[in-house]
Amino acid sequence: MNTDDIEVFVGAVSSGSISEAGRRLGLLPMAATRRLASLEESLGVRLLHRTTRSLSLTPEGEAFLPFAEAIIENEHQGRAQVRADTLGAAGLLRVSVPIAFGLRIVTPLIPTILADNPELQIALDMNDRLPDLTATGTDLAIRIARLKDSSLIAQKLADNTRTLVASPRYLERRGSPRSIEDLAHHDCLPMTGVTHWTFISGGADFHVRISSRFSSSSIAGCQSVCLAGAGVALLSEWAVADDLQAGRLQRIVLEEAAPEEIGIWAVYPTTRNVLPKVRVFVSALRAALQAETTIR
The missing domain is CATH 3.40.190.10 (Periplasmic binding protein-like II)
Known part of the structure; x- marks a missing residue:
């Protein structure tokens, strides 16, 4: 098998067109068609059903596709390892x-x-x-x-400092927590499945159980709902920097306790x-x- 022929096959499947696969590889449509035919001949099977309007995999093509993609990816990786950094x-x-x-x-x-x-x-x-x-x-x-x-x-890659925040509207309505114990009396906005937030106080970890009626599978959801005034969120500094500067959120500083610092990996x-x-x-x-x- 020729890897150039295999690349046409993989390209045709991803683009839905032999002509488009050829264009991406710098080939004329006829040349791309010939390469695909050469691959099918070497394998002794038909890989694609093709008409003037559509392209679909045969059962043999479906079975061969993962191996073809791996061959092309390995070739690209091999070239990448030996190419000059410039x-x-x-x-x-x-x-x-x-x-x-x-x-x-x-x-x-x-x-x-x-x-x-x-x-x-x-x-x-x-x-x-x-x-x-x-x-x-x-x-x-x-x-x-x-x-x-x-x-x-x-x-x-870096440390990821986090901070407690809430909207001015929420803090005006509910007041600001002053200690980790106060969080039990506030609406917290955690990620889905999170029942505790970890804080550092006096060099020790404290796992604080939080009260929440909302959670999100994405921290972006927690931030959006926090901005809307629903409660207190524990968010990364890079995520809230603009909101803090604009006054859309306010930082909450607890007495003798700070959120656990995690990493970006x-x-x-x-x-x-x-x-x-x-x-x-x-x-x-x-x-x-x-x-x-x-x-x-």
Whole structure:
């Protein structure tokens, strides 16, 4: 099998058109069709049902597709490992990031990363849950947490300072909590499944049970409802900086207690050498986080 032929097959499936696959690869439609025919001949099976208007996988094509995608991805990774650094990163980078962090910190970086690396593609999954990196083919996940799974390969990118906040409207109506004990008498806005917030007082951890009638699977939901005046939220400094400056939210400082500080982590699926495409992304993100800290 010729990898150039396989690339036409994978491209045709992803784009829904042999002609489009050829265009992306710099081939004339007839040349792309010939390459696909050559692949089918070498395998001895038909991979695609094709008409003038549609394209669909045969059962044999469905079975072969995952292997074809892996062959192409491995080839791209192999080329990336040996290419000169001056040529930039290449290939498809699959990244998973939390929703709020992705919108506030990551997406502004994308245009520059792509401009600096013309052969790089980025598929950004914004999800507040950590995916199965191997099963989903994810190259890199960024997570903000106290990592508990020792099997994960993780690198800390920055500290993630958090603060308690509420809207002026809520604080006018309910008053401001002064101690961690006071939180039991306030409407708190946690992530789904969270029943306690952790604070540091006198060098010790205190797990404070919170009272809530609302929760969200995304921290962005907690922030939005907090802005609307529904209660007290525990949010990252980078997420609330603009709202604090504009007066849309107010910081709540408790007596002799501060929220537990967690980290921003780069999580990898394997211990193998980190590919240039991953290094480029992580380097840009680390610089952005340092700038964010400097600005604050």
